[in-house]
Amino acid sequence: MIPRTEADMRELPVAGRPPAERADAALNRRRILRAAAEVIAARGPAAVSMDEVARAAGVGVGTVYRRFGDRARLVYAVIDDRERDFQDAFIHGPPPLGPGAAPPERLRAFLHALADRTEAQAELLLMAEADPPGARFRDGSYALYHMHLAMLLARIRPGADTAYLADALLAPLAANLFLHQRRVRGMPLERVKAGLDALAGALIAAPEPS
Template sequence: MSSNRSGPKSVSSTPAGLPVLGAPVRERADAARNRIRVLEAAEKLFAERGVDAVTMDDVAGAAGVGKGTLYRRFGDKGGLAMALLDERERELQERIITGPPPLGPGAEPADRVGAFIEAYLELLDRQLDLVLLSETATTGARFRTGAHALWRRHCRHLLEAGGAEDAEIAADVLLAALSAEQVRHWRQEREMSSATLAESLVRLARTWLR
């Protein structure tokens, strides 16, 4: 499965200091509805069976669309999987930029960092296999995704605002702890719950803030 994706596009600034996603391609209403059905069906099947066990035929049947439509829109299963991940990452960015506090603007930096940690762990709970694939397909792939650059800028901005001494390094440390491979180890090998993990990482991040 290919992991070549640019992720969220940086085209302008926001009050939170984040790059903004590229504008989505305009599509007909019926095409938009089909895309939503396909992504929802794929998400459900990937969660139930794992990405490797799901075929494009499975997704087409569950979504109620023709297989040809699926291939024309997404290319292959790799393209479909990355489209799903891009969609969920875009939703998280929108909540960060325009959503209510504490994840969105209007809360103290420490509270926003904590909300980001919790929200990102929720994303990993739903899309761990896809994030892991995007981060580990090739050496250093995690650092080349647009999503990683976006999350890093957001965390650095909040840590700086909260008085962290070295916000750049702190942001890197936090995102290393939130990498899919590390979280999978904690969740599966160490059997840590998402709630316990979130609590520990939020507590760690708060030690960097004044």
């Protein structure tokens, strides 16, 4: 069920927050994430492999697989700190991104903030979203974004198909399309944000469904 109140959203946990761990498990996690970040910084996200990260971290490759499952989850863990900050901002932070602003303002603020967030780590997000195929939609962050947008859209357009519309607003922020627009078509970030504003504005101004 989609939350319909600010209180519902404020009670949502931040997706991806690691559970409490034993000291040795927490140490291994830090070693693995530090090693993965160093591989990415040195040679780019495409160079990340579970074997190489295990060697750099000084742990067995089985430990890496048990802790993270696959390469996509490892990459998501590397970007988790920024992701948790972003999620905290739209769930608990000040308006217009956080609670307190009118739904149309929050909708636009969220799309702009998500564009900034994608800009900051687009290559990592591209890798995480593509490996394995469809990983973007299985990640807890996407589900949380969708829930948040659906809640705002339900307030703006009661009775609309908010589940579909939330997916439609998130589609332009898939990392592959975002990077194509930014690097192949040469669109500045402000143009991307203006396009998101146009999409949001069309939804906000649309007549109520019969």
